[in-house]
Amino acid sequence: MAKPHKIKNDLHIETALACSEAFNRSSEVFIEKALKQNKILKDIPEGVLNKAHEQNFGDLVVCASNLSFAIELNLKCLYSLLSLPFTKTHDLLKLYNDLPENIKSEIEERYEKGRTTPTPVSVSITVALAPHQEVPEWPDDSLESKRLPNVLERSKSVFTEWRYIFEVQPMKQFKFEYLLLSFGCIAIKATIDGLMENNK
Secondary structure, three states, X not given: OOOOOOEXXXXXXXXXXXXXXXXXXXXXHHHHHHHXXXXXXXXXXXXXXXXXXXXXXXXXXXXXXXXXXXXXHXXXXXXXXXXXXXXXXXXXXXXXXXXXHHHHHHHHHHHHHHHOOOOOOOOOEEEEEOOOOOOOOOOOOOOOOOXXXXXXHHOOOHHHHHOOOOOOOOOEXXXXXXXXXXHHHHHHHHHHHHHHHHOO
């Protein structure tokens, strides 16, 4: 017999959370590999990528798409658990900004606890694609804020951009802050777990 599901805001909450966890698990494989002795620089080295790196690049694209979608689902589940309407969008910043202030404070407190533990040198990767071989001008992101709202602002379109990264377009850079977004996903899910526990 099928298990009944909570439905709020036209969202099957348990199903959405199960999907979110699956998307996140698939991204964790790449992130764990990337963090091992900074292995991401070996699998996807600086410079022009060649055929030998295509599979690793494909894994990176899947990781970016899946992790951002996991965050999106978690945010929409939060709205549903709070009985609040949400905008039907993939924009992570929009979904985050419209949450109640107390919920954002809880998420950011959890995020900062995870983020401020010792981290490896590499927490993000930027790729540039162009129809012709060009040398991109790489921005200096060393002074960028690592606060969650700032990370989500820079990452608000990761899902829509990375899943179509193969489409030919003028020179464009794609940044994926994989470790910081992973911390964010964990913090949001922990907040959801707390709400569900309190609602029992």
